[in-house]
Amino acid sequence: MRFKILILTILYTFVLSYANPLKEEIESLIKDQDVAVGIYVESLATKSFKYILNEKMPFIPASNQKILTTATAIINLTPDYRFKTTVLTDGFIKDGVLKGNLYLKGGADPSLSEGDLKSFADYLKQLGISKIEGNIIGDDSFFSEEGRGHGWPEKDFDYCFTAPFSALSVNENCLRLEILSDKKNTVIKMYPDNDYFEIVNNLELSKKYSDYKVKVEGRKIYLFGKIKPLSKVEVSIPVENPSLFTTSVLYKVIKQSGIKITGKYYIGKTPSNTTVIITHKSQPLKEIIKKANKDSNNFYAEQIFRTLGKEILGKGDTETSATVVINTLKRAGIDVSNIRIYDGSGLSRFNQITPESISKILSYMYNTPYFFDFYQSLAVAGTDGTLKHRFKDVKGKIYAKTGYIKGVKNLSGYILSDNGEVYVFSILVNNLKSTEIANKIQESICLILANGKTQL
Structure with a gap:
């Protein structure tokens, strides 16, 4: 008009x-x-x-x-009002083993961070848990939809200011990549660390210039082009499947804390016969x-x-x-x-x-x-x-x-x-x-x- x-x-x-x-x-x-x-x-x-x-x-x-x-x-x-995120189980703890699944139930907290998920893992350790004989299941049912809004600019979907919404989210559903190079190699680090994405590093070192691209295809992140030696570059990308990604981050930090997990991670609904282990509340x-x-x-x-x-x-x-x-x-x-x-x-x-x-x-x-x-x-x-x-x-x-x-x-x-x-x-x-x-x-x-x- x-x-x-x-x-x-x-x-x-x-x-x-x-x-x-x-x-x-x-x-x-x-x-x-x-x-x-x-x-x-x-x-x-x-x-x-x-x-x-x-x-x-x-x-x-x-x-x-x-x-x-x-x-x-x-x-x-x-x-x-405070947003709540809960960790629950349908099992029991015996001799340091949680026999049952662990559920991460989202409550739409926009501020939930990797640090919060690490604190969940630390608390499980404090309970004496050294092994989980079950799966890590993310529950995003607080919302009945996940993704982006109608009429959002598709040309900006590669930027974190259009990151998808989800009832179960971490770090504002934005993945930060840190690209580090020495005189011989390049290393890619992900923040938050996770088992969801696979990095395919095709970067080459160039003494003359840096010119690189990042491309996401499903669960693979491709990096290609050239980068100067002794460089440190950061790239941020929105996460397209935030609830599963968040669950993968919890899965990763639990393993990194020293707790063994026999099962996998996936999305599902929390059953009624569960016990609350952790209730995390956001700022008001x-x-x-x-x-x-x-x-x-x-x-x-x-x-x-x-x-x-x-x-x-x-x-x-x-x-x-x-x-x-x-x-x-x-x-x-x-x-x-x-x-x-x-x-x-x-x-x-x-x-x-x-x-x-x-x-x-x-x-x-x-x-x-x-x-x-x-x-x-x-x-x-x-x-x-x-x-x-x-x-x-x-x-x-x-x-x-x-x-x-x-x-x-x-x-x-x-x-x-x-x-x-x-x-x-x-x-x-x-x-x-x-x-x-x-x-x-x-x-x-x-x-x-x-x-x-x-x-x-």
Whole structure:
């Protein structure tokens, strides 16, 4: 949907009737620009100022979608919710031998790490287990789907920012390869170490230059090309079968701890006659959402998103989770007629949102007991996250969520003004040929509001 923003189509509301620097600035910036712009600005404390432009028009939100995901999560799950991963057995321990299978049951923890799995192995050792006469079975049934979202950019599937979601995941489902060379040989190390992938190293040493490629085919990783001697290079790739991969990592770390395993590893459901050996809990949700919002981590957002469907309506899939978000917005009094939800991160180009709906959920959060935890999860101007290098002239005055995919650059959040006011804002810019106009619009509006120049 392409259209030209003309001054005659601008819809705005002012409590004060005289000209305002914000209105004049916006009109001068977007005049004759072949971009789609939607704006909603409102003062929260006094309700004395409001500016709107195409506020009910649907836009691609990009990572502004994470505002809906994390706000819905903290409202429905509470800030203290923790993701759980459990280790169970259907057997018993006798003379240092676990006679039975070991189950790793995922609970969608986006922060589960190789270090956590190593701690599981260490605990098994502390129990006196030296041998497992059974299999290591991964249970990913907490979600009813695994993979990527509808409308995600296939050209980016080789990068970890599009890593698949899964109820059973480790290291954000991203495998890091470390390529080391001495004067004669090259060595490839995998982090986390695992028995899932096989490395096929066809690299050659070259004193002149390094030019190499990495190709994944099923469970084989091919490296070919040339690399200089005495080099150290890192490459990261997303894991296509995350639940089985995670199970393989546990299998590997248990063996590395000195515990023998007679069986194999695979995916299955945990039977009812099992005993819990380990319950691992993540940090509380109020800390987890910082990763999703400040750092705009797509994997964290997707894990949170599908957890909503599972915990609230009993099914961890996209459709059910989208229903939870929509229902939450409705309860907050927000018009959802122009909202479309295909994922939790904003990678999908099929998502639609309006500037009004984003601002309204931000306003709603402002009046909940969860506001501080949500507010603290947003990037801070000139300080951290995706705003660390932006808005340095008003450092610490803007708490917001960025959003960027090709042709889209959005910004929504809160502004602490020099005039003592708190503003909520959403500035959505689509159909971009370059990000320059979006940057100018967003920076101009935010600077005017932060400096208190709205003639209140």
